[in-house]
Amino acid sequence: MPQVTLTVNGKTSTVEVEGRTLLVELLREKLGLTGTHVGCDTSQCGACVVHVDGNSVKSCTMLAVQADGSSVTTIEGLAKADGTLHPMQEMFREHHALQCGFCTPGMVMAAVDLVAKNPQGLSEEQIRHGLEGNLCRCTGYHNIVKAIDAAQPLMHAK
Amino acid sequence: MNAPFEGIGASVRRKEDLRFISGRGNYTDDINRPNQTYAVFRRSDRPHANIVSIDTSAAKSAPGVVAVYTAEDLAAIGGLPCGWQIHSKDGSPMAEPKHPVLAEGKVRHVGDPIAVVIAETKQQARDAAELIEIDLKDLPATATVTDALKSGAAQIHDNAPGNVCYDWHIGDKEATEAAFAKAAKIVKLDLENNRLVPNAMEPRVAIGDYDRHTSDYTLFTTSQNPHVIRLLMGAFVLGLPEHKLRVVAPDVGGGFGSKIYHYAEEATVTWAAGKLGRPVKWTADRTESFMSDAHGRDHVSTAEMALDAQGNFLALRVNTLANMGAYLSTFAPAVPTYLYATLLAGTYRTPVIYAEVKAVFTNTVPVDAYRGAGRPEATFLLERLVDTICHDTGFDPVAIRLQNFIPKDAFPYQTPVALQYDSGDYFTTMEVAMKNADYAGFPARKAAAAAKGKLRGIGISTYLEACGIAPSAVVGSLGARAGLYEVANIRVHPTGSVSVFTGTHSHGQGHETTLAQLVTSQLGVPFSQVEIVHGDTNRIPFGMGTYGSRSLAVGGTAMVKAMDKIIAKGKKIAAHLLEASVDDIEFADGSFKVAGTDRAKSLSEIALTAYVPHNYPITEIEPGLDETAFYDPANFTFPGGCHVCEVEIDPETGVTSIVNFTAVDDVGRVINPMIVEGQVQGGVAQGIGQALLEHAVYDSNAQLLSGSFMDYTMPRADNLTNISVATENTLCTHNPLGVKGCGEVGAIGSPPAVMNAVISALKDYGVRHMNMPASPEKIWGIINAGRKAAE
Numbered sequence: 001m002p003q004v005t006l007t008v009n010g011k012t013s014t015v016e017v018e019g020r021t022l023l024v025e026l027l028r029e030k031l032g033l034t035g036t037h038v039g040c041d042t043s044q045c046g047a048c049v050v051h052v053d054g055n056s057v058k059s060c061t062m063l064a065v066q067a068d069g070s071s072v073t074t075i076e077g078l079a080k081a082d083g084t085l086h087p088m089q090e091m092f093r094e095h096h097a098l099q100c101g102f103c104t105p106g107m108v109m110a111a112v113d114l115v116a117k118n119p120q121g122l123s124e125e126q127i128r129h130g131l132e133g134n135l136c137r138c139t140g141y142h143n144i145v146k147a148i149d150a151a152q153p154l155m156h157a158k
Numbered sequence: 159m160n161a162p163f164e165g166i167g168a169s170v171r172r173k174e175d176l177r178f179i180s181g182r183g184n185y186t187d188d189i190n191r192p193n194q195t196y197a198v199f200r201r202s203d204r205p206h207a208n209i210v211s212i213d214t215s216a217a218k219s220a221p222g223v224v225a226v227y228t229a230e231d232l233a234a235i236g237g238l239p240c241g242w243q244i245h246s247k248d249g250s251p252m253a254e255p256k257h258p259v260l261a262e263g264k265v266r267h268v269g270d271p272i273a274v275v276i277a278e279t280k281q282q283a284r285d286a287a288e289l290i291e292i293d294l295k296d297l298p299a300t301a302t303v304t305d306a307l308k309s310g311a312a313q314i315h316d317n318a319p320g321n322v323c324y325d326w327h328i329g330d331k332e333a334t335e336a337a338f339a340k341a342a343k344i345v346k347l348d349l350e351n352n353r354l355v356p357n358a359m360e361p362r363v364a365i366g367d368y369d370r371h372t373s374d375y376t377l378f379t380t381s382q383n384p385h386v387i388r389l390l391m392g393a394f395v396l397g398l399p400e401h402k403l404r405v406v407a408p409d410v411g412g413g414f415g416s417k418i419y420h421y422a423e424e425a426t427v428t429w430a431a432g433k434l435g436r437p438v439k440w441t442a443d444r445t446e447s448f449m450s451d452a453h454g455r456d457h458v459s460t461a462e463m464a465l466d467a468q469g470n471f472l473a474l475r476v477n478t479l480a481n482m483g484a485y486l487s488t489f490a491p492a493v494p495t496y497l498y499a500t501l502l503a504g505t506y507r508t509p510v511i512y513a514e515v516k517a518v519f520t521n522t523v524p525v526d527a528y529r530g531a532g533r534p535e536a537t538f539l540l541e542r543l544v545d546t547i548c549h550d551t552g553f554d555p556v557a558i559r560l561q562n563f564i565p566k567d568a569f570p571y572q573t574p575v576a577l578q579y580d581s582g583d584y585f586t587t588m589e590v591a592m593k594n595a596d597y598a599g600f601p602a603r604k605a606a607a608a609a610k611g612k613l614r615g616i617g618i619s620t621y622l623e624a625c626g627i628a629p630s631a632v633v634g635s636l637g638a639r640a641g642l643y644e645v646a647n648i649r650v651h652p653t654g655s656v657s658v659f660t661g662t663h664s665h666g667q668g669h670e671t672t673l674a675q676l677v678t679s680q681l682g683v684p685f686s687q688v689e690i691v692h693g694d695t696n697r698i699p700f701g702m703g704t705y706g707s708r709s710l711a712v713g714g715t716a717m718v719k720a721m722d723k724i725i726a727k728g729k730k731i732a733a734h735l736l737e738a739s740v741d742d743i744e745f746a747d748g749s750f751k752v753a754g755t756d757r758a759k760s761l762s763e764i765a766l767t768a769y770v771p772h773n774y775p776i777t778e779i780e781p782g783l784d785e786t787a788f789y790d791p792a793n794f795t796f797p798g799g800c801h802v803c804e805v806e807i808d809p810e811t812g813v814t815s816i817v818n819f820t821a822v823d824d825v826g827r828v829i830n831p832m833i834v835e836g837q838v839q840g841g842v843a844q845g846i847g848q849a850l851l852e853h854a855v856y857d858s859n860a861q862l863l864s865g866s867f868m869d870y871t872m873p874r875a876d877n878l879t880n881i882s883v884a885t886e887n888t889l890c891t892h893n894p895l896g897v898k899g900c901g902e903v904g905a906i907g908s909p910p911a912v913m914n915a916v917i918s919a920l921k922d923y924g925v926r927h928m929n930m931p932a933s934p935e936k937i938w939g940i941i942n943a944g945r946k947a948a949e
């Protein structure tokens with residue numbers, strides 16, 4: 001079986017996987033990082049979004065072997081080591097941008113990347129467009145959009 | 159600094175969010191049991207066929223396979239029970255064909271499970287499932303109610319002749335006929351309510367576990383009502399007594415009705431865990447969710463209103479065919495009857511109503527309650543009918559509604575279809591909604607849109623829903639096989655913190671916050687010192703779960719009753735400690751006080767005394783401060799409101815954009831406004847999804863065409879807009895909190911508002927009615943045909 005070495009949330013691990021093992025399966029089943037969720041089997045929902053080498057990736061569409069040598073951040077690794085939440089996490093809570101919480105890890109990870117890549121700032125319409133790859137069945141997106149908008153100045157101020 | 163107010167009425171930020179935003183949620187698929195195996199189901203890819211043979215030998219000898227089971231192996235267990243029995247017009251009970259856990263002799267819909275493979279890994283189970291050889295002999299299949307009722311249609315069940323489950327009616331037929339005979343005008347509308355797939359983002363998961371030391375079973379499952387699953391599965395399917403079966407529903411990623419029901423996979427993994435002496439885990443792929451989670455809606459109806467010359471509603475006549483799918487899901491028979499036809503008065507004082515409902519089996523996934531359940535179908539029918547009346551007669555949609563609303567002073571109001579509304583004010587919700595939506599400014603906005611080549615429309619809908627489900631005696635007389643009360647156990651710990659064990663279940667509603675606010679308000683215990691426990695039959699005495707917007711109205715009231723008992727006992731203890739008469743003790747803000755003095759004991763002092771009873775009236779009262787209450791509601795609760803939708807259609811593409819959506823909902827007293835607003839926004843989004851995007855489509859051979867997120871259009875962030883939400887608060891008169899419920903209002907009120915807006919935008923194209931979803935193809939077709947005709 002192939003071996004994969006990757007750094008997840010700052011910790012390096014070497015894991016044996018099958019060739020067909022997906023990155024999300026490695027994270028959830030081999031590393032016990034169950035914060036990353038699986039909501040579909042057609043790469044449509046975004047519940048599985050993580051950051052691979054600083055870019056948001058649907059971890060259900062990437063093979064574990066493709067992540068060999070990469071640095072991965074999951075929702076569990078977003079807050080600071082001392083537990084201080086990332087501003088995006090703070091704003092999701094402040095603006096009630098989650099209900100059942102199942103889409104939330106993917107939504108937060110996608111939103112962090114979206115805002116980080118757009119330091120010039122995003123309009124509401126651009127935020128909505130940027131969330132196209134993430135489904136939420138609970139909130140109607142209204143509060144998610146509000147939370148992301150509110151996180152923009154906080155993230156860029158840092 | 160004053161502590162922030164965290165009681166009733168405060169938008170307290172949610173307790174549960176901290177774990178969800180940090181990836182520390184505990185969803186069922188996050189649970190793994192030592193020595194666990196994995197189950198994969200082999201499902202039918204045919205809609206209707208006889209099973210000629212099943213050969214599992216290759217699968218059984220495949221690597222890692224622990225067991226392969228088919229219906230034969232499950233012969234000793236029962237079928238999946240139905241929780242509701244409807245009687246037909248002629249008094250006969252509904253046809254109730256067996257719903258086998260694994261298909262017996264025949265498959266009846268695409269997705270019907272035939273066999274299960276249990277293996278060491280999920281991949282091995284998946285690979286082996288492919289190796290099962292199944293010989294199926296196809297039978298003719300039907301997907302729609304109209305096809306299934308045709309003479310000569312294929313019989314889906316031997317004991318449901320003509321594919322009819324029941325043929326039921328409600329209301330006064332003769333009086334309705336008489337009113338129609340005298341009517342100045344009759345308006346008739348044929349309409350369909352599109353079939354939907356609930357699609358909670360978390361797919362269903364079930365893990366069966368068996369303890370060989372105690373012979374106890376545990377089922378971890380994505381359920382909205384673990385006690386109901388324990389009852390149904392334990393008593394009817396597996397024959398396990400309640401004390402040997404524990405059902406745990408931990409964090410659940412959305413339900414919307416689809417996780418109420420007892421499903422075949424739950425029974426299979428629990429049974430197999432006992433058989434194998436090892437845990438068995440099953441996690442649905444989304445593809446499986448599409449073909450195995452109960453679907454919603456799917457009605458075909460004819461509605462007719464009789465009016466006098468002034469536009470007063472004289473009588474309503476409705477005929478509905480409701481698709482049950484291939485088997486009866488847990489609550490399916492109740493949806494098109496007691497959750498639908500009893501709602502046909504809506505917000506109007508229509509004096510007589512007669513409705514006939516025929517429930518029909520088809521070769522499709524079972525249909526059951528989905529957010530709103532029956533009430534969105536009733537609201538869509540009524541509110542489209544009212545706008546169609548305006549289309550046909552020239553009455554104004556606002557004026558005709560105001561004219562026919564149940565007057566404010568008519569409550570309690572007895573409808574002609576069984577329900578008695580306790581309170582409501584439809585005039586105010588409509589007035590506020592029109593103001594918030596700037597209804598008066600619409601013509602100017604329409605003109606501005608027209609100048610840009612866009613078609614604008616505005617639509618109103620008003621609704622009334624019955625929730626807070628439900629008074630047991632009433633639903634019992636209507637065919638429910640269970641009572642629908644709720645249970646709360648309140649435990650004040652020795653140092654004054656509080657645990658609440660509630661029979662309701664949160665799968666996004668925020669109970670850990672809202673219910674804690676109740677305790678903060680009633681007992682004066684700081685919000686941070688209150689813990690809400692739900693979702694485990696071993697920790698909670700009993701409960702019926704969460705659906706039908708019942709958690710606060712029924713479960714919250716049970717909590718109030720239990721807290722009343724805590725206070726009553728606390729008073730006795732305080733009277734002893736303060737050497738006063740019980741009658742002189744008052745309780746407020748967490749402290750027991752001798753009236754008119756400053757002598758007082760805090761709740762935590764009383765709790766400590768109750769658990770360390772050194773100085774205690776031990777001959778009069780027991781130690782401890784732990785009380786349970788069962789509460790059965792006196793009536794349903796009746797939220798109502800008005801939604802206004804404004805759309806813009808691009809005639810070049812047929813794409814409809816929601817430009818404004820305004821909801822004003824009377825949900826009774828609001829505990830946490832932030833959460834209520836979120837519930838309404840989420841409900842509205844699902845309603846907009848139904849109106850514009852979503853449709854579970856079967857082809858004429860009953861193959862499911864929209865079986866993934868690629869073909870089933872879920873609302874995404876850029877399909878929606880901001881949703882303006884306001885509440886009105888006429889209080890429910892029969893529960894102590896005055897609450898009515900808010901979980902479903904959004905999905906009930908919004909679809910007709912959207913469709914009325916779309917049809918108003920297409921006014922110049924002569925559109926009288928359009929079934930949902932109002933897809934770009936449909937709209938573009940209409941516009942293009944109109945243009946061609948004009949050329």
Ligand code: FES
Nearest residue numbers: 039043045046060
């Ligand atoms: S799980 Fe749905 S996109 Fe990855």
Ligand code: FES
Nearest residue numbers: 099103136137138
């Ligand atoms: S919060 Fe439930 S799916 Fe988004």
